Amino acid sequence: MTRKHNGRWLIVVVLAVLVGWPVYQLADWYKNVTSRHDASYSLFEVSLFQMELLNSTLREAATAQDTGQLDTLKLAAYSAQFTHERLAAAMEEEGLVDLASLPQLQQVLLRLQIGGRRTLKPEETQLIGEAAELFQRLYEEYGGLMGPNHRLIPSKNDKVRKFDKELQELLRKKLLGG
Numbered sequence: 001m002t003r004k005h006n007g008r009w010l011i012v013v014v015l016a017v018l019v020g021w022p023v024y025q026l027a028d029w030y031k032n033v034t035s036r037h038d039a040s041y042s043l044f045e046v047s048l049f050q051m052e053l054l055n056s057t058l059r060e061a062a063t064a065q066d067t068g069q070l071d072t073l074k075l076a077a078y079s080a081q082f083t084h085e086r087l088a089a090a091m092e093e094e095g096l097v098d099l100a101s102l103p104q105l106q107q108v109l110l111r112l113q114i115g116g117r118r119t120l121k122p123e124e125t126q127l128i129g130e131a132a133e134l135f136q137r138l139y140e141e142y143g144g145l146m147g148p149n150h151r152l153i154p155s156k157n158d159k160v161r162k163f164d165k166e167l168q169e170l171l172r173k174k175l176l177g178g
Contacts, residue, residue, distance in 0.1 A: 101167035138163035
């Protein structure tokens with residue numbers, strides 16, 4: 001009788017392990033997927049904050065009188081690029097747009113400041129103003145990149161890509177001396 005009960009208990013334990021282990025694995029997998037999306041969303045919030053900072057700094061720089069007043073803008077552009085690159089790497093599978101206009105903006109600022117502190121020319125101030133207007137539109141769409149389910153919204157991603165290309169073109173003209 002004892003052997004019979006031991007055999008039944010052994011079967012019950014084996015069945016519990018065979019059923020319980022896959023359920024545990026599924027629960028663990030779901031938890032990891034959820035935490036990865038939560039981490040991406042947190043990184044998105046940080047990136048959005050940096051974009052907001054860049055947006056306001058760019059608008060302020062549109063009234064700058066000399067190249068020394070562009071230092072804050074240069075730092076904001078670098079921070080925004082850095083955080084967005086990290087977000088894009090974390091969301092590589094989703095296909096988050098690469099903001100190529102941010103390094104171009106840094107290049108333009110570097111060119112403006114390379115000769116030291118000097119008065120900005122009217123066309124340089126105009127360029128910064130135009131860049132601020134384009135970036136404002138990009139920023140407005142960027143804020144809606146992630147939906148309430150913490151997933152990328154493709155239509156917003158496409159709009160951000162469109163404004164990024166427009167900003168790239170504007171800055172490219174400056175870099176080419178046009």
